[in-house]
Amino acid sequence: MIDTRLITFLTVAKTKNYTKAGQILNLTQPAVSQQIKFLEEYYNVKLIKKRGKQIDLTQEGEILFKYAKELEILSRNLESKLKNKSSIVKKYNIGATMTIGEYVLPYILGEYRNIYKNIDIILNVNNTKIIIEKLLNREIDLALIEGCFDKSKFNYKKMKDDELVLAVSNKHYFSKKKEVELDEVLSGNLILREKGSGTREIFENKLVELGYNLEKINVYMEIGSINAIKSLVESNLGYTVISKEAIKREVNLGVINIVPIKDVKIIREFNFVYLNDGFMDFIDDFINFCYTRT
Numbered sequence: 001m002i003d004t005r006l007i008t009f010l011t012v013a014k015t016k017n018y019t020k021a022g023q024i025l026n027l028t029q030p031a032v033s034q035q036i037k038f039l040e041e042y043y044n045v046k047l048i049k050k051r052g053k054q055i056d057l058t059q060e061g062e063i064l065f066k067y068a069k070e071l072e073i074l075s076r077n078l079e080s081k082l083k084n085k086s087s088i089v090k091k092y093n094i095g096a097t098m099t100i101g102e103y104v105l106p107y108i109l110g111e112y113r114n115i116y117k118n119i120d121i122i123l124n125v126n127n128t129k130i131i132i133e134k135l136l137n138r139e140i141d142l143a144l145i146e147g148c149f150d151k152s153k154f155n156y157k158k159m160k161d162d163e164l165v166l167a168v169s170n171k172h173y174f175s176k177k178k179e180v181e182l183d184e185v186l187s188g189n190l191i192l193r194e195k196g197s198g199t200r201e202i203f204e205n206k207l208v209e210l211g212y213n214l215e216k217i218n219v220y221m222e223i224g225s226i227n228a229i230k231s232l233v234e235s236n237l238g239y240t241v242i243s244k245e246a247i248k249r250e251v252n253l254g255v256i257n258i259v260p261i262k263d264v265k266i267i268r269e270f271n272f273v274y275l276n277d278g279f280m281d282f283i284d285d286f287i288n289f290c291y292t293r294t
Helices: 006-014 018-027 029-041 058-085 097-102 105-115 128-136 182-184 198-209 226-234 244-253 280-290
Strands: 049-050 053-059 090-099 121-124 142-145 155-169 190-192 241-245 256-259 266-274
Touching: 006 018, 006 029, 006 058, 018 029, 018 053, 029 049, 029 058, 049 105, 053 058, 053 241, 058 226, 058 256, 090 128, 090 241, 090 280, 097 105, 097 142, 097 198, 097 226, 097 244, 105 121, 121 128, 128 142, 155 198, 155 226, 155 244, 155 280, 190 198, 190 226, 198 266, 226 244, 226 256, 241 244, 244 256, 256 266
Parallel strands: 090 121, 090 142, 190 241
Antiparallel strands: 049 053, 142 266, 155 241, 155 256, 155 266
């Protein structure tokens, strides 16, 4: 269990405000100040400097923040493992990027829960950048990622291949073509996911590979919701480059069409990503279960 004074310090460092830190921790401002003062006296260094109403960490404060954050992560990890060890119902946290979390995992999780009734899975869906941060902070036990990540920092296994395709309304004039030029796609009402999204990153990497300058690419709209993007495309208010998995239903209904981009094929991987110190029995079992369902 991490020392409460270190928790107070971490909260002050994150909020940069004594009052806000006190509200979060249910402490008075003088109590917060007293705990920071104790740490400064204990380590015989100045941890926090004030410039008017602004609070910043000193160099020594930055060092303490780094190690206190690691202690917080280790403490959370230890607590989770000990609780799971003695609990009848085991709880695990999975993080998934949006395409996987919304269109691939729900069916798999339903099947898994029906078989393993003593396991509760909490699913967190977000973009690649945030899911990777959560994995590094041990807030999740396993990540399912559709974008790029630093493979030197993690263990990973390929789940399956996925294709990014051009999705247009059945009313759009692209629908009447056998294929379209990439330049034509980039000069029109192209809707993309937000920065930090795996889909966006993979598409932009392909453009760079083909010699395009991203700064000169005009994106018509940036939207963080796949469902919102599909609604706009269906209403013929733009088109998008999106995972084939995400538009299966709309393609089957005939409201969205897939149109090939001439000489461009974008294949990416869905990956299981995890750390060495995780719940390896659960991770291995869950990965193997997913392989039987994909």
